[in-house]
Amino acid sequence: HLIFKCGGIDKRTIEKFEKEAQDMGKGSFKYAWVLDKLKAERERGITIDIALWKFITSKFEVTIIDAPGHRDFIKNMITGTSQADCAVLIVAAGVGEFEAGISKEGQTREHALLAFTLGVKQLIIAVNKMDDIKYNETRFNEIKDEMTSYIKKVGYNPENVAVVPISGWHGDNMIEPSSNMPWYKGWSRGGKSKGMTLLEAIDDIAVPKRxxxxxxxxxxxxxxxxxxxxxxxxxxxxxxxxxxxxxxxxxxxxxxxxxxxxxxxxxxxxxxxxxxxxxxxxxxxxxxxxxxxxxxxxxxxxxxxxxxxxxxxxxxxxxxxxxxxxxxxxxxxxxxxxx
Structure with a gap:
């Protein structure tokens, strides 16, 4: 969604992906298809190899390393993560979906641990598919509390981690504040910076000393x-x-x-x-x-x-x-x- 809106990909390509996705009965995977260039990945509906894409904000030129979230591909995930300045951990808000990710063998848990271990010291958590749970505040807070407690165990300081409720499909809180979540007052980091959207959280990443x-x-x-x-x-x-x-x-x-x-x-x-x-x-x-x-x-x-x-x-x-x-x-x- 961000790549499309911030000029990393043209409208015609998205329309082509939309049509292909619909033909295969995977309509809701539209934006994922931008990153899943390999046909084999498309047919399985998962992201395998590490795709590098960029988009430009008012502050940064951002390279996205799209690392896989599927059990078989943890080796590729490690390679991708070891090259990042900041991890954006996307967790699904759906009932059962979040629980599966945070369970003992879950992907969410493993990805957070890997990111910290591999030296990615900055983290943003995006709670995705808020539309699936009808933008429910209680569910968001439940997920936020659970994630905050887990990342603290891993080694991150939760006060420095922005947690943003989003819908990658509808665009809620991606670039502009969502009107579907009037209860959401925004994220804050370390008492120093605050914002409403995922894009603002990305713009708030501190550039490491090179x-x-x-x-x-x-x-x-x-x-x-x-x-x-x-x-x-x-x-x-x-x-x-x-x-x-x-x-x-x-x-x-x-x-x-x-x-x-x-x-x-x-x-x-x-x-x-x-x-x-x-x-x-x-x-x-x-x-x-x-x-x-x-x-x-x-x-x-x-x-x-x-x-x-x-x-x-x-x-x-x-x-x-x-x-x-x-x-x-x-x-x-x-x-x-x-x-």
């Missing part, structure tokens, strides 16, 4: 082979600066190559800074030589390499009840996923 002075580190999110261009690794700059002409080294592959060009949202950049989700074209490296989870660095300034030890914050999810000698978990570290 560590440009540190050596370049760019964990790869994916590697594409693009006809007429060549190999294009994609990922978010975590530290340092990436520039065309620079010779980068990929760890642990140990390959070095020159960066031909750097792009973000199809715009050519003279440099990419921490926080930028970019694609960069490289010379003489096959798409088979590097992969998601590899890390790119500047070959002339402290390139990434192997190490015997590192300090980590470790969080254990869904473990088998006891952990003994010989247990081999799957490890996720930035975008790497290692069995």
């Amino acid at each position: 560590p440009t002075d540190k050596p370049l580190r760019l964990p790869l999110q994916d590697v594409y082979k693009i006809g007429g261009v060549g190999t294009v690794p994609v990922g978010r700059v975590e530290t340092g600066v990436l520039k065309p002409g620079m010779v980068v080294t990929f760890a642990p592959a140990g390959l070095s190559t020159e960066v031909k060009s750097v792009e973000m949202h199809h715009e050519v950049l003279s440099e990419a800074l921490p926080g930028d989700n970019v694609g960069f074209n490289i010379k003489n490296v096959s798409v088979k030589d590097i992969r998601r989870g590899n890390v790119a660095g500047d070959s002339k300034n402290c390139p990434p390499g192997e190490t015997d030890t590192f300090n980590a914050q470790v969080i254990i999810m869904n473990h088998p009840g006891s952990i003994r000698n010989g247990y081999t978990p799957v490890l996720d570290c930035h975008t790497a996923h290692i069995a």
Whole structure:
């Protein structure tokens, strides 16, 4: 909805999606289709891979990383979340739907925990599908209280988290205050800022300090082979600066190559800074030589390499009840996923 209204996608495309969704009996998925570009996802009605879209507010150029909310795709969710400055946790207001998400094995619970664990320290909660519950204040407050108590356990300070009742379908409180919820007096954050809508909450995100002075580190999110261009690794700059002409080294592959060009949202950049989700074209490296989870660095300034030890914050999810000698978990570290 936000992408459509803030100019990220044209009206014709939405109309086409509307028609396709109606033909398949999934009318209410209209806006979700904007993010679900893959046909396979459309047919299952869920968001699989991480889609990057942008929209522009009066204050920010916002990149949305649409991470999946479906059990099978938690690996993709981890990769998406590890690249965000702020998480928008969308919970469904429907009776039974919210309860399923917040149950012990639920998605809502797991996503909030993952976001905090992966270093996403800012959070917004959007209580969606308010239209399904006829914009009921009691139900909203019940969900707000439950979510507030849960995110506090995870590690977030609830006072700094905006909770906004919305309808992504009808647009309530997305961009303009809704007339369907006269009881809603708005969100506030840390006593310092307040607002009514999801867009205002997004505009209130604090931009993290970007560590440009540190050596370049760019964990790869994916590697594409693009006809007429060549190999294009994609990922978010975590530290340092990436520039065309620079010779980068990929760890642990140990390959070095020159960066031909750097792009973000199809715009050519003279440099990419921490926080930028970019694609960069490289010379003489096959798409088979590097992969998601590899890390790119500047070959002339402290390139990434192997190490015997590192300090980590470790969080254990869904473990088998006891952990003994010989247990081999799957490890996720930035975008790497290692069995």
